[in-house]
Amino acid sequence: MASTTLFEPVGHESLADAVVAQIEDLIASGILKQGRKLPSERDLADMLHVSRPKLREALQILEKRGLVSTRHGEGTFVSPLTGQAMLPALLALYGRHEQTFFDYLEYRREQEGFAARLAARRATRADKERIAEILAEIERAWCEHDAEASIEADFALHAAIVDASQNATLIHMMASVYELTRQGVFYNRDFLTSIDGSGQKLLDQHLELGRAVIDGDEARAERAAFDHIDFVEQSFRLGIEQQQRETAAEKRRMVSKELRNRGGMR
Secondary structure: OOOOOOOOOOOOOOHHHHHHHHHHHHHHOOOOOOOOEOOOHHHHHHHHOOOHHHHHHHHHHHHHOOOEEEEOOOEEEEOOOOOOOOOHHHHHHHHHOHHHHHHHHHHHHHHHHHHHHHHHHHOOHHHHHHHHHHHHHHHHHHHOOOHHHHHHHHHHHHHHHHHHOOOHHHHHHHHHHHHHHHOOOOOOHHHHHHHHOOOHHHHHHHHHHHHHHHHOOHHHHHHHHHHHHHHHHHHHHHHHHHHHHHHHHHHHHHHHHHHHHHHHHO
16 A cells, blocks of 8 residues: 655664665655755654654764755755756856757757656656646636746646656756746746737647646657647747847838938938
């Protein structure tokens, strides 16, 4: 029978090592992600069925290994694990070079297609329930025109699908990529919605992606992931082209106005 608690009671042999091993497994598998706060010392000791001195010993080992950090008065947190995907200098460089944005989308397209295919194959009942709950939130946010909730549900869906892939490396690497997207480093989601009009296209794409994973249809899930990123790429290419046309038109208008003014001075 599957466990219904995050932490499992440990045996009596090498208690501290057993606690360390369990928390390391949760971190390695991506269940405990960077920044996640652990339960209080008292609660965690109760969950693990160990004494608080043994728990402190285990946490000290984890802290020495760089896996957790203790903040005075706040608690114990999972340490940053993947670091910054890109340093500020590289991000600034990306901002000055248009093609790098499309390289980023190309990378996301392949990784998300891979994640969707794995998720459709490997998702557990709990994974599917989580994805279904997020899809319901996406629909609710769209119907109520709740832009902030829509953005959060968007990120949650992509993360949930990656988690359902059960691939620890993919989970950790994509968490770093999604953080860049969340910060608006590469693009603003509002821009996509403005191109889409009502946001109906984005809604339909997310629903199709999530439902394909829930249905266990690998090819359909991969296709839905590809279609979503292709839409993002096409939308931004069209947006850039429109901006270029508007800039050129404004310059022509300025030149024409200047010529008219000169003619009037004669």
